[in-house]
Amino acid sequence: MIRTNRxxxxxxxxxxxxxxxxxxxxxxxxxxxxxxxxxxTTLFNIINGFLKPDEGEVYLNDLRIDNxxxxxxxxxxxxxxFQDTRVLGKMTALENVMLAAKNQIGENPLNVFxxxxxxxxxxxxxxxxxxxWLEFVGLQDKIYTNAESLSxxxxxxxxxARLLAGKNEVLLLxxxxxxxxxxxxxxxxxxxxxxxxxxxxxxxxxHNMTAVLEVCDWVFFMDEGKxxxxxxPSEVLGxxxxxxxxxxx
Amino acid sequence: MIALGFSVIYNTSKVFHFAHGxxxxxxxxxxxxxxxxxxxxxxxxxxxxxxxTILLGMAIENFIYYPLFKKKSSLMVGVISSLGIYIVIxxxxxxxxxxxxxxxxxGVEKAYEIGTVILTRIQILEFxxxxxxxxxxxxLLKFTQYGQALRALADNSNLASVLGLSxxxxxxxxxxxxxxxxxxxxxxxxxxxxxxxxxxxxAVLNGAVAVILGGVGIFExxxxxxxxxxxxxxxxxxxxxxRWESAIxxxxxxxxxIFRPQGILGKRRRLEEL
Amino acid sequence: xxxxLHILIMCAIYLILALSLNxxxxxxxxxxxxxxxxxxxxxxxxxxxxxxxxxxxxxxxxLAILGSMIFAVIVALPSLRLKGDYFLLSTxxxxxxxxxxxxxWIALTRGPYGIPGIPKPKIFGFExxxxxVYFILAVVIAFLIFLIFKQLYFSPFGxxxxxxREDEIxxxxxxxxxxxxxxxxxxxxGGLAAIAGSLYAxxxxxxxxxxxxxxxxxxxxxxxxxxxTGNLKGPLIGTIIMLFxxxxxxxxxxxxxxxxxxxxxxxxxxxxxxxRLRPQGILGEYRFE
Numbered sequence: 089m090i091r092t093n094r095x096x097x098x099x100x101x102x103x104x105x106x107x108x109x110x111x112x113x114x115x116x117x118x119x120x121x122x123x124x125x126x127x128x129t130t131l132f133n134i135i136n137g138f139l140k141p142d143e144g145e146v147y148l149n150d151l152r153i154d155n156x157x158x159x160x161x162x163x164x165x166x167x168x169x170f171q172d173t174r175v176l177g178k179m180t181a182l183e184n185v186m187l188a189a190k191n192q193i194g195e196n197p198l199n200v201f202x203x204x205x206x207x208x209x210x211x212x213x214x215x216x217x218x219x220x221w222l223e224f225v226g227l228q229d230k231i232y233t234n235a236e237s238l239s240x241x242x243x244x245x246x247x248x249a250r251l252l253a254g255k256n257e258v259l260l261l262x263x264x265x266x267x268x269x270x271x272x273x274x275x276x277x278x279x280x281x282x283x284x285x286x287x288x289x290x291x292x293x294x295h296n297m298t299a300v301l302e303v304c305d306w307v308f309f310m311d312e313g314k315x316x317x318x319x320x321p322s323e324v325l326g327x328x329x330x331x332x333x334x335x336x337x
Numbered sequence: 338m339i340a341l342g343f344s345v346i347y348n349t350s351k352v353f354h355f356a357h358g359x360x361x362x363x364x365x366x367x368x369x370x371x372x373x374x375x376x377x378x379x380x381x382x383x384x385x386x387x388x389x390t391i392l393l394g395m396a397i398e399n400f401i402y403y404p405l406f407k408k409k410s411s412l413m414v415g416v417i418s419s420l421g422i423y424i425v426i427x428x429x430x431x432x433x434x435x436x437x438x439x440x441x442x443x444g445v446e447k448a449y450e451i452g453t454v455i456l457t458r459i460q461i462l463e464f465x466x467x468x469x470x471x472x473x474x475x476x477l478l479k480f481t482q483y484g485q486a487l488r489a490l491a492d493n494s495n496l497a498s499v500l501g502l503s504x505x506x507x508x509x510x511x512x513x514x515x516x517x518x519x520x521x522x523x524x525x526x527x528x529x530x531x532x533x534x535x536x537x538x539x540a541v542l543n544g545a546v547a548v549i550l551g552g553v554g555i556f557e558x559x560x561x562x563x564x565x566x567x568x569x570x571x572x573x574x575x576x577x578x579x580r581w582e583s584a585i586x587x588x589x590x591x592x593x594x595i596f597r598p599q600g601i602l603g604k605r606r607r608l609e610e611l
Numbered sequence: 612x613x614x615x616l617h618i619l620i621m622c623a624i625y626l627i628l629a630l631s632l633n634x635x636x637x638x639x640x641x642x643x644x645x646x647x648x649x650x651x652x653x654x655x656x657x658x659x660x661x662x663x664x665x666x667x668x669x670x671x672x673x674l675a676i677l678g679s680m681i682f683a684v685i686v687a688l689p690s691l692r693l694k695g696d697y698f699l700l701s702t703x704x705x706x707x708x709x710x711x712x713x714x715x716w717i718a719l720t721r722g723p724y725g726i727p728g729i730p731k732p733k734i735f736g737f738e739x740x741x742x743x744v745y746f747i748l749a750v751v752i753a754f755l756i757f758l759i760f761k762q763l764y765f766s767p768f769g770x771x772x773x774x775x776r777e778d779e780i781x782x783x784x785x786x787x788x789x790x791x792x793x794x795x796x797x798x799x800x801g802g803l804a805a806i807a808g809s810l811y812a813x814x815x816x817x818x819x820x821x822x823x824x825x826x827x828x829x830x831x832x833x834x835x836x837x838x839x840t841g842n843l844k845g846p847l848i849g850t851i852i853m854l855f856x857x858x859x860x861x862x863x864x865x866x867x868x869x870x871x872x873x874x875x876x877x878x879x880x881x882x883x884x885x886x887r888l889r890p891q892g893i894l895g896e897y898r899f900e
Contacts, residue, residue: 136784137783138780138783157783157788158780158783158784159782159783159784159785159786159787159788159789160788162783162784162785162786163786167784168784170780170781170784174778174780174781174784175781176773176774176777176778176781177777178773178777178841179770179773179774179777183770183773186767186770187770187771187774187782187785187787188785190785190786191786192767193767194766194767194768195767195768195771195787195792196768197763197766197768197795197799200762200763200766200767200768201759201762207766207767211767214767250785254785254786413642414886414890416642416696416699417832417836417882417886418882418883418886418887420829420832420879420882421878421879421880421881421882421883421886422879422883423879424829424875424876424878424879424882425875425876425879425880425883426879427875428872428873428875428876428879429872429876431872432869432872432873432876538825542703542707545700549697549700583707583711584707584708584711584712584715587703587704587705587707587708587711588704588708590700590701590704591689591701591704591705591708594689594693594697594700594701594704595689595692
């Protein structure tokens with residue numbers, strides 16, 4: 089369960105996140121919506137550990153995580169998809185996904201030599217799993233392509249595969265449908281629903297309201313750093329203030 | 338006292354953080370142009386030398402750094418390129434003039450005693466020039482249009498270009514002026530202690546330390562930094578032994594980098610991750 | 612023939628240096644110019660142990676590596692806290708300081724006078740004295756190191772290093788501790804460079820600090836920049852080019868007086884041109900961009 093308690097963050101006088109206390113629905117799809125600049129990505133960064141809140145705390149299953157380093161938080165099973173895809177350009181798609189496996193034996197240089205056989209075995213496992221996820225998102229033909237050569241939509245899929253391979257319990261997804269081939273969006277949405285059935289907790293930042301309506305169990309609306317309203321998607325999106333904030337989007 | 342001269346140089350060139358390599362070459366080059374002094378009478382040769390130095394500095398910026406900058410290359414690329422250019426130029430010089438130290442004014446210099454310190458005429462001149470140029474530079478930066486533009490650029494390059502200042506021109510100017518200061522310093526030093534193809538690198542490194550010590554991001558701080566370095570170096574030489582001079586300089590650098598990376602007067606820079 | 616072997620022995624030595632620096636620069640993206648210091652520390656530890664305490668060459672190698680690794684930690688801890696330019700400066704500072712110590716601590720290292728009379732390696736009574744024999748030794752050692760790096764480059768460890776080089780934030784998001792990995796890269800890269808030092812010392816039987824200057828660091832850097840970073844072929848081709856180039860110049864009958872400078876000019880020019888047109892080096896994989 090992920091929750092924040094009175095989290096605030098300012099950048100040189102501008103309060104990007106203002107006293108935000110959210111408890112995200114466990115094992116459900118939570119939507120975080122709001123106009124650009126509302127502070128959604130900043131909130132994600134704080135939860136992820138890339139920014140430290142000026143005030144307030146973040147908890148993962150009653151463990152305080154805002155004072156941890158990003159990699160530690162990731163190790164705890166919190167995965168992040170970034171708004172700019174951030175694929176590792178000069179590495180192949182396969183390598184990108186293989187990296188996601190946690191606690192690989194071969195990551196310890198000594199083990200590379202002293203636990204050679206076990207490392208080899210584990211490498212094979214990781215490779216197979218990576219291939220499976222890549223196939224799942226439809227990138228099986230691009231396994232050996234350098235990530236920077238993929239189209240934007242394909243890179244998005246790659247980051248998705250990367251997240252899945254990481255076996256994370258909580259997924260923070262920043263605009264997962266942006267730039268994706270419209271025909272494939274339902275596939276992603278379906279995937280998200282299935283993941284929740286497997287017990288994952290998902291938090292989405294999305295501007296695609298159709299997607300939000302279809303897939304989110306609960307929605308938080310954020311504007312100018314504050315949570316303005318929350319509830320069922322249909323309720324929140326029907327709210328006059330929300331409509332107003334979205335005019336011109 | 339020598340370090341003082343260099344600090345004035347590097348504060349301008351460092352605007353774009355390419356100083357590492359760029360300046361290596363400047364200092365080295367001034368050696369070169371200055372060697373012409375041997376052939377001509379002193380005043381015109383100084384002027385020519387300085388002119389050429391400025392041109393070289395601007396040429397390097399124009400042909401090497403700027404294209405990389407436009408390609409948005411990383412810092413590493415810039416540094417490596419500057420190293421490359423430095424190597425090329427220094428070796429040209431060495432090829433043409435030989436590797437030994439050249440003394441430019443044979444014989445003993447007239448010296449004056451000031452208190453307990455003995456200074457030669459040249460060193461007094463160095464000091465005077467330093468003071469004059471320091472004030473001059475500060476004045477330029479504070480009160481002229483270009484000076485202010487440079488300051489804006491140092492602060493935030495994107496913003497400055499939006500305001501309609503030509504990035505290319507400003508960079509050229511900064512390199513030009515920086516080279517000018519560099520040339521002056523180099524000539525003075527050469528007159529004082531002679532020179533060899535290796536002076537460039539020591540000069541630059543000292544200068545870099547001075548800038549960091551004084552505080553990156555604020556031009557004037559380099560003056561302070563240079564003074565500090567000069568003092569410390571000489572104190573160290575006096576107390577310990579000349580051999581350890583560079584080690585001490587770099588220990589200071591490490592100290593600063595670890596404990597107070599913004600230097601004495603520098604602005605605190607916060608680096609947010611994303 | 613002996614002369615050719617001589618060059619190849621130096622190739623072996625520099626290959627070790629290139630491969631180890633590649634781990635730092637090509638794989639992890641840490642532009643470091645402390646490498647000559649690692650080289651020198653390895654050489655001096657080996658030498659001092661052999662000359663002053665009569666150790667066997669092969670015994671000094673692990674100790675030289677250990678000494679170098681300790682130094683690597685000392686350099687890494689403060690330097691890794693700095694970004695970009697400042698990191699480079701920090702590594703530069705360490706390089707200069709080490710050189711200064713080697714040069715000035717006469718009691719220990721005899722400073723500029725150097726240490727002569729370094730014995731050749733001996734094992735089971737057999738001495739690697741003659742050049743052809745030393746050549747075999749050098750090649751075998753270099754080859755072993757090559758295999759070690761091959762393993763490392765293609766291991767998960769290498770993969771994580773690459774990810775840190777590409778995008779440290781993503782590495783973090785995937786649960787990898789960048790600082791830990793960077794320190795490990797330093798320790799391995801720096802530590803193994805020491806082997807080159809030991810090989811060198813016994814080969815030339817006399818060392819002094821002038822072989823381990825900042826210029827030397829820059830030279831090793833040039834090898835991998837020109838040859839290419841981020842893979843195995845780059846350092847290999849780089850070493851070959853950089854070491855055979857002077858010979859080619861000699862072949863073209865360029866007088867010795869300007870040959871040295873000429874050579875440097877070519878190196879420098881290559882650096883600039885490559886950065887502009889082909890930042891990944893001749894056969895490298897990673898483009899500095």
